[in-house]
Amino acid sequence: MDHAEYLQHLARQQWLIPLFPLVAAAIQSLLKRPARKLSAALTIITMGLSCILAVRALLATISGPEGIHHEVIRTVFNFTWFKFSDTSSLDLGFILDPLTAGMAMMVAFVGFWIFVNATGYMHDDENFTRFFCFLSLFAASMLGLVISNNLLLLFMCWELVGLCSYLLIGFWYFKPSAAAAMKKAFITTRIGDVGFFLGILMLYWKSGTLLLYTHDPLHPGALEQVGALAQLSGWWGLSVASTVAFLLFIGAMGKSAQFPLHVWLPDAMEGPTPVSALIHAATMVAAGVFMVGRMYPLFTAEPNAWVMDFVMWIGCFTAVFSATIAVAQFDIKRVLAYSTCSQLGYMVMALGAGSLAAGQFHLLTHAFFKALLFLGAGCVIIGTHHEQDMRRMGGLRKYMPITCICYVIGMLALSGFPLTAGFFSKDEILLATFHRNKLAWGLGTFAAFLTALYMTRQIFMVFFGRWRGGDEDPGHGHGDKAHEDHRHHEPHEVPWNMWLPIAVLSVFALFMGWLGTPWYGGNLFQQYLAPEEVASVHSDLVLWLSIGVGLLGIVLGWAIYGRKTMEHATDEDPLSTAMSGLFTFLNRKWYIDELYEVTVFRFTAACAMFCRLFDKLVVDGVLHAITWGAWAISQIFRWVGDEFFINGGFDSGCESVRLGGKVLAKLQSGRVQNYFRVLTLGAAILLLVYFFT
């Protein structure tokens, strides 16, 4: 079998990757509650199998018998799902290319370790089996999304991912906040999905196919027609390609929590922590960025359209905006949540700046260290007996050394400390943005500074200083009331199945960035993923500045939070004492939720009010006028005489309507045989028609 055939073979087998978790989910849905070990084993083993398959596919795309490939290896396997008629059919397909292979490997690998960690985190939960069932389904749908070569299949998996996130965010649905959060996540992403679906429809309308690639000149796939699509004019002064891209990007905004639609992501913290890790690192939010990457030819088809700028500015704004919010949060998971928002903003910004490789590279590295951070946060939460308020932590370094080390590694990677994974990927993004737009670059650099600052703040609040868990409640903490009695227990290190995943992930968080360094003959990752892209010109200014702001953020964080750590849980945040107005503003998340409340909600209410007024004033007025007119005329008629006709006519009219209703109601007799008789009569009439024609 030569390499091309082998690749074809692999593409044909791509469906096996999501199949394993899907089967696991199917089996688990039938398991009984006590079958905890079996359930967990099923999830983890199937994920491991998927991971092995994904690695096999990845290796095949990296190199063949002739050595490393120098162009994009893209193999597709398409088949007909069903036929509408002889000429048109609905085709589905699977794809194997660097984007898919890398992403699938990341999802399977990170997912695997998250699942291992979840066995520890969910250890005491009574719905353990259900949880793992959902996890398997989640992983399966995300893997399905990654391998699909058809926009419709992608959309189906996309919605499945949404469904699973809904189920998992609301896993503790008996908590009202969780129930609200699940609805919020579902509805907010649904707003984006409207755009996505419109984009799909438009693409199908204009290109006649939903397959992305076919490698068949007679029936080219949608992405192989971008040249033609860029020539057609669409809406808002854009070409069709850009219009579709814009609509699809709205979907991605919902999924990847970009600025106006970001509100669901922090609330998604109500789910169990492994779910947060899964949503934030490997699956849900990655789906949006991945989708943009998958449809990237559409975005770049028309070089001068405003869509790319729009994408970049949305990303840029989200990056800065969420980073500022993250600085002022006290909930350990919420800080990470806003940090995810901000990092997703980075990725989107990179995509908007025209660098697919940088965006996807950051997606991959971020997945590793964000999963690490979330799982670490989960370990902290378990270790401190379900405490989530950072003010009530502190000093955990002594109690949980392994977690602490891993967490610090994750923090360094996220802050872009030199030579860690985040450093390289963030550097690529800033470099790409630098060449596109200086202002966006500046803001991005500022966000990098903030990132370092809030991560340092978090580290010092959580791991250093004095253990403040015994203190009284700081008032508006997010601690779980059910575990009130655990409050005064000492924190402890977590079991091995919880720290092993973060240890493994921290290795990757440290070293994964080396794939993307420009130092030995160019950026390996970019050459693998998008060799046709022109590598951004190296710039010392960008490099040193990003190192500089990262270090500055860390130092500043140390200066504010590390030099003199919090003594009591009730102490005020040093930043808050310095700039209390700003801090509150940030702590309240820029009042976005309140803003929505006063704008969107009010607007809806106002619309309803307006309608009511319109009804009352205009419609009723007209009706009243008519009535008055009629009354006047009837008075005249009455005086003219002929009371008999009007009264009699109305009475008989009403009577006939009533009678008609009565007769018609008889038809609904509730007697089966009557229906049957009518049916038979109908058949008889049909036969008559047949007989006489």
Added chain:
Amino acid sequence: MDQVYKVAPQLLKFLSHLLGWLPWIGKPLAAFLGNPPAWLVMAVAIAIPILFVVAVFPGIFAYTTLVERKALGRIQNRIGPNRVGRWGILQPIADGVKLLTKEDIVPRRADKFVHFLAPVIAVIPSVLLFSVVPVGAGLVPVNLNIGILFAFAVSTASVLALFMGGWASRNKFSLLGAMRAVAQVVSYEVPMVLAAVAVVMVVGSLSTLRIAKAQSGGFLNVTNWFVFRPWGFVGFVLFSIGAMAESARTPFDIPEAESEIIAGYHTEYSGFKFALFQMGEYLASIAMAGITVTMFLGGYNGPGSGPGILGGLISMCWFFVKLAFMIAVNIWIRGTWPRVRVDQLMGFAWKVLLPMSIVNIIAVGFWHYLTIRPIAWLVTTLWLVVWFVVLSKLAATEKFAPRTYRYAS
């Protein structure tokens, strides 16, 4: 049928030789029979099997009753009938005469037509069953290619007779008996058919003749009987139990349990109608024994059986010997086993026999696909034994222990 077509002209010729000696009518009759027209040959060919079935099996039935009464008597330490003829040999005839001359009583409020119809219908399927039982090498009254299926289809019809009899009598014991009979027969039908499926799978045909033929060969025409295979043995046991329950014989005779519901569905029958019911029941039981023999005990195969006149005769002997053996076993079981309780009866059919028969079908699958015989033997035996143990453990609701005496010891 083909063989009968060959035999019929020879029979006619033989007759013509016999009748040729008669005075003045002999010559033309002999000439006519020596060169018979086609319709006559056909009529004779059709008549032979019918006559055979109608003559032989009721005879067997008659003497089965005698043997049963004698054997039960011996088992119960009595002598049994011995007054009519030597060893009571004319007893069946005496019984027949007695029943024919007895008053035929129909309850006043009974449904007269159905009451009359029930015993008639009871006999018909039992007699029809014999039409597919091969009694010798190539000797089967009707060689249907759906023989076994036909047998099952016909035997289900016997339920109706029981039901009609029980219902038409307008007697609560009769009705209880009928309900029990219907439930029992319908339940035991299922494992029985599935046990037969195993054989059909191996042979690849539903024809009873083909099934019997498939068991010839081997050492002395004996070793290829299906009962000497693991699945065949299990199938034999299952099928025999099913057949016993289907013809409502002890230990499965709760539809007519004397101590509970008098005589079940035939409580209100007397005289010849009662005799018909008995006849139907016995004939069904004999026919089922015949089918059991055909399917599992090698049918007509035995040392010396084969094609040709002599082989055919020997094969017939073997068939009837085996039939007698099965009948004897039936009688023996009837004499020595207590009646199954009504609540255990259904559970046994659905929880033990049915799963076991399905397991047996899977065993046949193993047997078919494992071409190396010793391995096939090992695997099927192990499979069946394991399942037997599992099912019997699951089915055991009570633990049996030596009886403990509270006061006596």
Added chain:
Amino acid sequence: MSIPLGHYLMLSAFLFAIGLCGALSRKNAIIVLIGIEIMFNAGILNLVAFWHYKYFTTLTAQMFAIFAISIAAAESAVGLALVIAIYRFYRSVDVDEITSLKG
């Protein structure tokens, strides 16, 4: 055999009509079911007749008949279970008395 196909078709048409009449006019739910069974059988007879006269080289018609018989068996099982359930609830199997869905 000198019987033309039409005879079978007419026979099955008549049987169908008889079953229809029973299903339409009798009050007892069990007899309604009986009528439906008669109609089923008439239909299957039609299939088999067509098979014998026209399409005997293929087995499709027989397959259809087999499946139709199986479905009829399932239908009657469920139908009779429903009758029993209805009887438990209404103490009657008279289809004219079961009018809870009356509008």
Added chain:
Amino acid sequence: MDTIFWILSAITVIGAVLAISLRNLIHCVLSLILFFLGIAGHYFLLRADFLGAVQILIYIGAVAVLMLFAIMLTRHVTGDEGPREVLGGKWWAGMGTAIIIAGLLWAIVRKDALAQALPTGVAATSVAEIGKVLVTDWVVPFEAMAVLLTAALIGAVVIALEEIIRKR
């Protein structure tokens, strides 16, 4: 052969008519059995042996017995308190529709040239062939049927058990 056809047709029609018109429910079912037997005879006449056997096995062995059971479970055991009417109160509706349908079908059949067709050949289908086709060409409907039957079985049990479950 023709005579057999006419005899069988008479049996079927008489069985069907009795099945829907008798007063006593049990008699109805017994006539229905007669009807089923006639149909089975027709199948044998049409050389569909397997179908004939299946007809007897399923309809007489299962469906009819089931109906008898249903009658036993829903009526007083003796079953004689059947409907007072011979044909229900609205017999004219059913009759009329049925006659119209029968007449129309009859007219259509008469008009059609196909109706004059005589058998062009004789096909004896072996059971083995049917079995083979059932697990090759028709395996999907076959399996679907298996699932359907299982579902119907479970459904029937559940419906009939409902009350007992509620009592617990």
